[in-house]
Amino acid sequence: MDNFFTLAQLLITGILLGGVYAVMASGLSLIFGVVRILQISHSVLIILGCYFSYSANKYLSLDPILSLLITMPIMFFIGIVVYRFVVAPLKDALPVAVLLAFFGLIIALENTIALIWTSNYNAIHSAYQGKSFFFLGFDISLPKAIAFGVACLVIFTLLLFLRNTETGRAIRAVSQDRDTAQILGVDVDKIFVIVFGISAALAAVGGSLMGIIYSFYPALHWKWLGVVFSVVVLGGLGQVGGAIIAALIIGIAETFAAYYIGSAWGPFIAFAILIITLVQRPQGILGIKGQRI
Amino acid sequence: MSFEFREVIKDFGGIRALDRVSFKTPHGAITGLIGPNGSGKTTLFNVLTGFLPMDGGQIFYKSDRIDGLKPHEVVELGIIRTFQITRVFPKLTLLENLLVPTRTNLMSDLLRRPKTAKKLEKAQRLLEIIGLDAYMHEPASILSFGQSKLLELTLSFMIDADMVLLDEPTAGINPSLQSGINDWIEAENKEGKEFLIIEHNMEVVMNLCHHIIVLHNGQKLAQGEPAEIQQNAEVLDAYLGD
């Protein structure tokens, strides 16, 4: 009985975490599906968003969720800048060149963060940190629950946006068939710009939420890179539903691994899942065989 | 006989690209593989040379089973192919391009120098024939489309293959060069090389090939000598009906 309880507790925690992972990965999933490049700097943008929230909280006394109203537009703009200066010039280049360019960007951004905010551990002191409540007999951490709630809200909004707005539909068209979309009059370049902006804004959300739950330091984004990448690869090309399922799987897997093997092994599991998926089932859970980026 | 296909099946998702294809190619011949677009010719090449896995059937070469082999293993048996979309090695020089093809992957051979006197001489000769010997030490990226095709054709002659598979060797080549290539194929054939050629140019097919196999919608429609095939009503239907 006790064991079952523990399992259920771990499951719940894993799901809460998975929700946040889904938001973190959603921006990457968009870029994967639409622009078709491997945006490895996504995780460093996430942590940048986290640090923005931290500063907003520290200097403006803003609740981290509320601060998203400021940080999301800022990050949206940064996403556009990244597209214009790093991605667009490499439109016809080898994919590896894009990766190298991103790698340099990661190093530069990570160390800019370290320069401005120092490499020390930092944490966001929100009104709900450290608190927890009981639900159906389970001990649920308040920050995680709130983060999960916000994550659900944001993902729901994103899905609505993609389905019901003209821009959203254009984005989906480009992700399905770029050439046809272009023929039908979609300005593909503009869509790319928008997608990069949205992706960075989503990164801001992911960063804030992670900042609510965990303490952080600049190099932490490498752990998150494994997580978001394995979520997107496991979920399959452009499959939003797949990414959500994958995020939940990875959140749960990490939580169980952390409990049974040791807390440091969580990220290891994410990387392992990434490699296994790449090699064995590159189309992901929901993807069609042969279909990949 | 050289090649034998027995009930070969290849599916792509819901589409059956090769539908229980069976045939034998006569020994020592230049065999043509024809059929309307999409009939499965290149797929047949890909399955034969190990670039695509099959979903059923067997393939034999001189009585040995060769389906399931990797591409380089097929080459080691003496079968070499060209590609429908010309493939050469852009940043390597023309000479280096010609030194790449090999029939062995043994460690002892891998550690040797690629450029032997014999190979150099052969490469030089072949480049002269196609008129590109002046560019021997230039990267292949400088070649025009037609020149690349010629280079790729020449690559397949570098390793003394027994069987050469050509995928549309004359497409995009001007007619005078075409007849030069055809003469060359005939000459090599008289020396003992066998050929299996995918061709759209009916004139070339009828004049060059000893034997013809016709594919349509992934199935073998007909097989026989050029004269027979020309009279075959079904074949005419297939081409005209498309």
Add this chain to the structure above:
Amino acid sequence: MTNLVMVLLIFFPIFVRDRHLLHILIAIFVYVTLVQSWNLPGGYTGYTSFGHVLFFGIGGYTTAMLVVFFSVPTVITYLIAGILSSLVALIFGYISLRLKGPYFAIATLALATMGRYVFLNFEIFGGAEGVLMPMSPLSPDIEKIPYYYGALLVAALTTLTVYLITKTRLGLGLMAIRENEEKAAGAGINTTKHKVIAFIVSAFFPGVIGGLYASYLEYVNPDSCFSILYSANILLMAILGGIGTIAGPILGSAVVVILSEIFSVVIGHQGRLIVFGLLLTFMAIYLPGGLLSVKDKFGYGKKTVSFFDQNTKDE
């Protein structure tokens, strides 16, 4: 020219005793080894690894563990380190070399990160503290000298090995794979065998130099052995010097190490890394052929053939 430089390098420590200068040269030799070996699967075969540091780190820990716990003679541990790295490359090679370009890069990044976790989390490796490895003390004046010559030797051997390989059928096969892997297979090349051999050889030398460097530092820990900065440096040096050339790693290593020294003083540790990151991005976008391709812009000499020139797209 090479001979002159080699002679200079060999006699250098006899005349110059500045310990800092010796340290800089040792660092350059280490990176020459790393970048030169990286080039084999990277520049020549087109499989750019983002996790090359893995083999360096395995080498370091191998030496540390063998010396501290089993009292194996240090130089022997260097060889064992190289062999162990090669074994790991054999296994990881089979897993990851079937992935195409960018996916291979990401897989190697993942593998290197996972490797770091292994050494960080298992207690026998000393966790975050790592393993201390005090070496038999020589007078501070001359204690760097054996490492200088050792590193120089390894760097030279690596360069020689890579150079010789480029002259063989194996080397030509690797380049053919880079240019067009399918065509290479269709021309009779056993691409798996070629790639795995390249990967194994490329892991041996980092293993050896990792062991040497570990005994030079007299400690190993997850950061000194597996820091992502090593991979970043390797990539920057490779692209600066010219990917897929013999002189490239030498030029790139020298430039980056020396710039490192200058920047560290002038703009600090993070500032230096920010500049390097931006430089890597800049090179990837505007100068993929390396520093020497600048002359192309001015029309001097033969056009450097860039690794990144988009090959003919085939279906």
